[in-house]
Amino acid sequence: MIQKKVCMLGSFSVGKTSLVRRFVDSIFDDKYHTTIGVKVDKKVVTTSGQDVTLVLWDIHGEDVYQKMRMSYLRGMSGYLLVADGTRRQTLDDALSLNERVVQEFGKLPSLLLLNKYDLTDQWEIDSAQESKLTAAGWNVLHTSAKTGDSVEKVFLQLAQEALGR
């Protein structure tokens, strides 16, 4: 079976962990985030008739107290960049984080997730901005931990892209 290390990146409290909680196998407590800054989960997806084990490194979001450890990203085959659609700032942070990642590890398969799509009334990102992101080469997806919308799709897509490398 093919295994791939994938990471989940994004600012603090954009809902990374909540987003995947229902969809992955997990044996570790969330408190690892605040202690060593990462929690490893697992997700098996099937693409093109092939099972792929995604070992998902859920990296603790950056905040004033904790800086993200870039070394945790080493060896990853792709990543999910997560932003909170109801807070514009988190998208900017995610993009600047992405720049650092690309600088260090080169271009890797990645998806940009605009999370908390269930809260459309508070949505801060308009379609123009989204078009700009798509134009810049981003595969933008709307997700919601609450409804679970698109989450399976996200993993499948990432697995496909990671396998293509």
Add this chain to the structure above:
Amino acid sequence: MAEQAQRRAPMAQAQENPTDNNHAYEELRHLIVAPETEGLAAIEERLDNLDKRTEDVSAVVAEAIDMRRATGDQALAAALAPTIQETLRESVRRDPHVLADALFPVMGPAIRKSITETLRSMLESFNEALDNSFSARGLQWRIEAMRTGKPFAEIVLMHSLLYRVEQIFLIHRETGLVLNHIVAPTVATQDPDMIAGMLSAIQQFVRDSFHSPNDETLGSLNVGELQVWLEESPNAVLAAVIRGHAPADFREAMNEALEDVQRHFSSALASFKGDAGPFRAADERLSKLLETRFREAPTEKKKTRTAVIVGGVALALFVGWLGYVSYLSWEWSRFLSALQKQPGIVVVSYARDGRTFHIQGFRDPLAPDPKTLVSQAGLDPTKADLQLAPYYSLDDAIVARRAEHVLHPPPTVKLASKQGQLSAEGSASQQWIAKLEERGPWIAGVTEVDESHLINSNLQQLYTLKDSIESDVLLFPLGSADLESGQEAKLERVQNQIRDLQTQAEDLHQPLTIQIIGHSDSSGIEGTNLVLSQQRAEQIHHSFLRNGVRHQGLQPDGVGTKQPLRTEDSEEGRQLNRSVTFKVSFAPASSATAGSPSGSAATPRGH
């Protein structure tokens, strides 16, 4: 083809323009030397073109170096050395990992060898330290070492190194993905993918957090009795989950396995893209690490049975010994109480030392020999250490015995002592009685002598004589003062007895009075009878004096019919009354004769 076409073209031009000699010449020349010129140009170009030249040299450089080396010439090595050194230096400067990774399989064993030596000497000093330890555990191990005959250090190691390697993870170092995972039978595990990922994360965390030099990272994790040992190679991480305490050797085994994997799978590791398939081949190599496992307690059952038998025998021996000891103890205490009761022996203290009894006290020389008493009690006299100081016992039995030793009483005397009073019973000579009176009070333990129950055997003899003399009756014929015929022998016997009595009484300083009493029967006149009786007494008195009887104490007296021996209702009775009898008393003469009729001068006639 195109080239040939070009070559032909000038020739055709020359034929068409014969005036142009130069051209013709050139053409000719070209025809003659063109191949050489082209060859030269090609050579020229090859020489001028650096790329071409490099290409040429590259084709032969390996063979050239090989050929040169084959000549045995050291010049090549000398020439290359500075460059190689410079190259290595530059390589390390740029990225030390490249060289380190290349050298890893070589350096590992060499370093390990030297470390093993260091560890061995450490272990020896560790043993020494244990040797000097007196902890309860150390003592227990020491007993086990004695029991099993194994060296102490081996026992310590056996107990210290009980362990079981439960899981082995081979992890791709860069991605943290599992390459291989081996689990010991019956071990429950969590998802190895996540575990491996988290282990990598933790390693990374430690590396980042503590900025360790030389890229070192976590070597082990301890969780209760579980340990996770980690070893890294350039591309892989080997993690062993161990229950208990594995020996340092095990890390060496891990290292060897990891080096093995690194060597065999170096390309697969370097180009790993998530397919762990190729690493299945490492199964066998990694499984060996699981084989170094927890040592079960050897043949517990057998040991238990042996222990039960040994314990049983020991218990039986112990009980037997205990019984024997208590029996001995009981025997001795019985002997001791008997000894305590023995007159003339006082036990002050006693103690047992192993099988020997030490008894201290006092003993009267007249008390029985204690060694004999030990033998009589059925005990071994050699096991008795008797220290009895001599003393005079005041015990009644001993005092009586002491008196016997001093006084040598005749067999007719029985001596007894009671609370200081020595009493003699039986009969003894006057002489011995005198000795008793004289020496008795001086005997240790005697305060008083009681001889009230002692009969003087000499006096007894006097009384015997007295009785004998007093029972004799000397008979006289009717009316006569001369002894009847046939009475002479009796008279002589009486005389002898009286002589004896006189002698003995004198010896005993006994006053003696012998009354010679004359009697008469009642026939005839009373006055005559009295005279006749007196004459009869005088007659015997004289006879005595004639025959050596001393005069002193003899009192002849006639009582007539006043003291008849018999009633005179028969001739026999009357005959008995015509007689002389004797009365012996051990008293001075005056008192003995008081009130008795004194001798009269008249000699009346009587019957």
